[in-house]
Amino acid sequence: MAALMLQGCGSDVGKSVLVAGLCRLFANRGHRVRPFKPQNMSNNAAVTAEGGEIGRAQALQALACRVPPSVHMNPVLLKPQSDVGAQLVVRGKVQGTWQARAYQDRKASLLPTVVESFRRLQTEADLVLVEGAGSPAETNLRAGDIANMGFAHAADVPVVLVGDIDRGHVIASLVGAHAVLDGPDRDRIHGFLINKFRGDPALFDEGRAEIAARTGWRDLGMAPWLAAAARLPAEDAVVLQRPGDGGTRRVKIVVPMLSRIANFDDFDPLRAEPDVDLCFIPPGQPLPGDADLVILPGTKATLADLAFLRGQGWDVDLAGHVRRGGRVMGICGGYQMLGARIADPEGVEGPPGSAAGLGLLDIETVLAGDKVLRPVSGQLQGGGAFRGYEMHIGRTRGEGLARPMLALADGAPDGAVSPDGRISGCYVHGLFADPSARAVVLAGLGAAARTGDHAVAVDTALDEIAAELERAFDVAALARLAGLPA
Known part of the structure; x- marks a missing residue:
């Protein structure tokens, strides 16, 4: 079956968006297309129908193919918990936490699993579009590689x-990669x-010709x-460091950038609202005093990021x-932080320990038990339907649960709301x-929701990107390279 791999000269060169665009392009031509990324490193994850988790980018690419996401589309996912360690997820299931050096020694053993997932996708597709990670020119990581050339050779993918x-x-990036x-x-x-x-584009014709002459690679x-692409969910937190809209909108919603912030694409629909000024606050800056709503986001390391939040002085800002x-609203790990206490007796997210929470909700959380991974739907208690997903470790209890934030479709409550209604939190992402x-959330702030269904906006953006790539790329040559029949 046909396959093609896009690798990059570095992270954040746009591989994920290009693969998504090409997935939609070839799907629009009537082909059965599947996305694949052998190894991803991201705390932005999505829940699959099998009850597993994969990188958010591969879920977006599956949407571009108009198929449900599968754990086989991203068989190895690393979710950073510290500067030197990450949770290892294999085919959607947690396999423990690994230090970077230990994982480098182990990763080659995962290659058969990676290739098997790729072959499984090939059986159901006319074309598999593969995304690399980082750059193949990082030659210090070449031994045992499963993300770039190690996979490409094992699976025989151009x-x-x-x-x-x-x-x-x-020019230096591409020619330099050729050199090393x-x-x-x-x-x-x-x-x-x-x-x-x-x-x-004509201004770079000579540059493209020079790259082709120096490398012998075809200009595609x-x-x-x-x-x-700005309307697509982002996977890399580097986008949060870019300037916002300048605070010209009426309602200000701020999100502190925790050190292990996760699933921050939760806030993309708010960013698109014309009556909302959404601000991600980087470390070293105080939370603005004129905020209407502060949202504590999800995190991959709740206790560590609670300490990080206090180290920034954001707990003092929040109290003010x-x-x-x-x-104040908390999502997932942010919801856990709003309670009276968080305990990790088994060291699920790091060294065993516990800490006092922010004390804004009458709840306590113990980080124990199996990880909850499931799609959910329901209604906010004040009205307003939602569809989202849960992805968390931890069991929460306390009197605050008697005032739930959400009612799930299966009848179960989720989350908590303070007696005065100003503090709330829940486990559901995608709310x-x-x-x-x-509309319900913004109405509580005195604003109106003016944009439509976010999923429709994303789908429209994918079609627009596919059309741009149709004009910009030599699609016929890409199809031939992949082995796609004419």
């Missing part, structure tokens, strides 16, 4: 290398793509700056915000995507 011209030095790769890895690359070009096209009558639920 490779196209992507360079990001928006960063600059794209060994012969077999270099020969597996059949062409290159340029991404994120702004302006008149140059994508413009894809404005529609509450005294002034401000509202703001449905316009009716978003």
Whole structure:
């Protein structure tokens, strides 16, 4: 079956978006397409129908293919919990926490699992589009590699290398990769793509010709700056560090950037609302005193990020915000932080321990038991339907649960609300995507929800990106490289 792998000259060169766009492009041509990423590192994850978790980017790419996400689309997921350690998820299930050095020694043993998942996707598809991770030119990581060339050789998949011209030095990036790769890895690359070009593309004709002359790789096209990509869920937290809209909107919602922030695409629908100024607050800055709502986001390491929050002085800012009558909401790990106490007696997320929470909800959480991974739907207690998912470790109890934030479709309550209604929290991700639920949340702040269903906006953006790539890339050449019949 046909397959093609896009690798990059580095992280955040746009591989995920290009693969998503090509998935939609070939799906629109009537092909059965599947996305695949051998190994991903991200705390932004999605729940699959099997009750597993994969990288958010692969869930988006599955949407681009118009198929449900599967654990086989991202068989190895690393979820960072510290600077040197990460939770290892294999085919959707947690396999423990590994230090970086120990994982480097183990990762080669996962290659058969990775290839088996890839072969399974091939049986159900005309074309599998594969996304690499980081860069194959990181030659210090080549031994035992399963994310880039190690996988490409094992599965015999041709490779196209992507360079990001928006960063600059794209000629050096591509030519440099050619220089440092060994012969077999270099020969597996059949062409290159340029991404994120702004302006008149003819201005870079000489640059593209020079790359082709120096590498011998085929020039397969140059994508413009894809404005529609801003409407897609982001996977890499680097996007949170970019400037916002300047605070010109009426209702201010702020989200502190915890050190292990997770599933921050929860807030994309709020960002798109014209009456909302959504601000991610980086470390080193106080929470703004004029915020209408502070949302504590999900995190991969709740106790560690609770300590991080206090280290930034955000707990003091939050207390002042509450005294002034401000509202606070917690999602997943942020919800756990709002309680009286969090305990991790078994060291699930790090060293065993416990800590006092922020004391804004009458609940306590113990990080124990199996990880909850499931799609859910229901209603906010104030009205407004939602569809989302749960992805958490921990069991929460306390008198605050008598005032739940959500009513799930199966009749179970979820979350808690303070007696005055200004503090709330729940375990459900994706809460703001449905316009009716978003309208209820914004109405409580004195604003109106003006945009429609976020899923429709994402789907439309995918079609727009596919159309741009159809014009920008040599799609016929990409199809031939992949082995797709004419």
